[in-house]
Amino acid sequence: MSIQKFMVIGAGQMGSGIAQVAAQAGLQVILNDIKPEFVEKGLAGIKKNLARDVEKGRKTQEEADGILSRLTASTDVTDAKDVDFVVEAIIEHMAIKTELFKKLDDICPAHTILASNTSSLPITEIAAVTKRPEKVIGMHFMNPVPVMKLIEVIRGLATSDDTYSAVEDLSKKMGKVPVEVNDFPGFVSNRILLPMINEAIYCVYEGVATPEAVDEVMKLGMNHPMGPLTLADFIGLDTCLYIMEVLHEGLGDSKYRPCPLLRKYVKAGWLGKKSGRGFYVYE
Template identity: 90%
Template sequence: MRIEKLMVIGAGQMGSGIAQVAAAAGLQVLLNDLKLEFVEKGLAGIKKNLSRDVSKGRKTQEEANAILTRMQSSTDINDAREVDFVVEAVIENMEIKGELFKKLDEICPSHAILASNTSSLPITEIAAVTRRPEKVIGMHFMNPVPVMKLIEVIRGLATSDETYATVEDLSKKMGKVPVEVNDFPGFVSNRILLPMINEAIYCVHEGVATPEAVDEVMKLGMNHPMGPLQLADFIGLDTCLYIMEVLHDGLGDSKYRPCPLLRKYVKAGWLGKKSGRGFYIYE
């Protein structure tokens, strides 16, 4: 199937990044959110990214301008009636995503594929609220989207081979590397990453080492570009806790039990970089 017009729902950091790479791939893109101010903030971030690319010689000004001309703002979900493909990047909440996919199923043309950028929620369950489960799939982009090459492409129980092939082609057109993953809690990336972060938090919780020491060990000893606790702060400790709970509930193994210190920080509002404090303090 040929994809020409794509809608991204959610103009936050992930959604705006997805919109940018889709427009850079030559697609007409609708960037949608509940309020125009949210969309404008997302577009401002895209313009900043493109200006940086121009200043560093990665793009010409003409290329940057062409990307922006392929993007339109949207605050009406009914605009989805004109698109071939939708990617949602809204909050990680099954009830909210379920309601959104029900609406999209009613609004979108019958050929349209519905994709979720969820980092942990089951694609099969999301697909079950629609009448087109064979056209529902997961596209888990990595942050920051314009830079990171990977897309985890998650097949739900009913996802068709044709849908997968279309998404694989679209991912490559966006300059990404698609990796096929089946629908299990946390998929591959977060099933491996989050327990490592959780164990790093246990090291602090049990007094094994300070956050700085834990991160230094992993950077210098394991050649990680960023320590697990600094990474947790960047992801958001509330998001880390949520994914650990999905893993614990979905797989039923005590090894996925969230560290009590992680719960304490989230209850205190210490969510990492976005709140100004997590395992580190941010200006």
């Protein structure tokens, strides 16, 4: 299958990053969100990334201009009516995602593949609301998208081999390394990462050590580039809590129980870097 026209729904950090790598791969890209200011902010982020690449000699000005020329702004989901591929990067909420997939199923041509950038929700359940479950797949990009090589490619129960092959080829065209993963809560990345972060939070909660000490141990002792609590602040503590709840509910094991301190911080509005305060304070 030839994928030429690509649409990203959700122009936040993940969505704009996906749009950038798709445009870099030579695809015509529509970047969509519900408000014009969201799309403008996403495009401004892409322009900033490309300007930095030009400044550092990683791209020429002509290459950067070419990438930008392949990007189109959109606030109307019916712009998906003639695309070959859609990937959504919206809020991690099953009801909102399934509502979008129902709409896309009605709008898109029969050949269009529908992908979700979900980090933890079941692809099989998302696919079940469409009349094309064989063309629904998970593409979990890593943040920041232009830099990180991995894409977890998640097959739903009904995902066809043709759909998987098309996504594998597309991932490579975007300069990424696709890794096939089965449809389980949290997939591989978050099933391993989030319990580690949760355990780090328990260390603070139980008074084992300060956040600074926990992060220092993992950086210097385990050679992690960033401590788990700093990483949690960057991910967003609300997102961390949500993924732990998906793991706890989906796998039914008490080892995935979210730490009470994580719940307390989220209730306090201490969500990490984006709110100015999490385990650390940000200016």
